[in-house]
Amino acid sequence: MSDRPYAIDQLISAKEIAARVEALAREITMHFAGTDKLVVVGLLRGSFVFIADLVREIDLPVEVDFLEASSYGDAMQSSREVRILKDLRGEIAGRDVLVVEDIVDTGFTLSHVLHLLQARGPRQLKVCALLDKPSRREVAVKADWTGFAIPDEFVVGYGIDFAQRNRNLPYIGKVRFTEGMGA
Ligand code: IMP
Numbered sequence: 001m002s003d004r005p006y007a008i009d010q011l012i013s014a015k016e017i018a019a020r021v022e023a024l025a026r027e028i029t030m031h032f033a034g035t036d037k038l039v040v041v042g043l044l045r046g047s048f049v050f051i052a053d054l055v056r057e058i059d060l061p062v063e064v065d066f067l068e069a070s071s072y073g074d075a076m077q078s079s080r081e082v083r084i085l086k087d088l089r090g091e092i093a094g095r096d097v098l099v100v101e102d103i104v105d106t107g108f109t110l111s112h113v114l115h116l117l118q119a120r121g122p123r124q125l126k127v128c129a130l131l132d133k134p135s136r137r138e139v140a141v142k143a144d145w146t147g148f149a150i151p152d153e154f155v156v157g158y159g160i161d162f163a164q165r166n167r168n169l170p171y172i173g174k175v176r177f178t179e180g181m182g183a
């Protein structure tokens with residue numbers, strides 16, 4: 001499926017992303033003001049660009065940690081079965097934790113990760129997701145901060161991939177298959 005030819009149509013520009021990231025970071029800074037040391041947890045791999053930009057706009061002492069949950073593989077559909085491939089390095093008991101996710105789609109990944117982390121007894125556990133596809137939700141879960149709500153489109157760029165491609169695009173675009181369209 002991933003070798004079908006496709007084009008990418010820009011959905012959210014680099015400039016729009018930067019402005020939104022700055023606004024999110026301002027709200028997050030206000031929320032966690034006074035926190036001893038915020039633990040920012042990036043969900044690999046899709047959040048790596050977003051977390052890099054976000055933490056640089058958060059005006060608080062932060063620790064950065066990563067967790068990798070099983071992904072789509074090369075499919076465009078959620079496997080609905082989430083496994084932890086790489087766990088956090090640090091302890092989060094009693095800590096203020098912000099989970100940073102690229103996209104909340106069906107909600108299976110985020111819901112699984114939140115249950116796992118909640119069981120470790122953080123002082124507070126919040127979520128910032130860059131993108132949300134609310135129309136695709138199958139598990140009730142919601143980010144505390146969301147960058148952009150988007151329609152049911154498969155997107156790439158700004159860290160987000162299609163079968164490991166296009167993560168390095170500076171903007172977010174939607175995948176449009178061109179086969180059989182005279183392209
Ligand atoms: P969920 O478990 O269905 O909510 O899936 C969440 C994960 O699937 C996200 O963190 C992404 O890694 C991946 N994902 C969901 N939608 C897209 C997309 O449009 N493009 C690329 N990856 C996606």
Ligand code: MG
Pocket residue numbers: 043044045046047071102103109
């Ligand atoms: Mg992800």
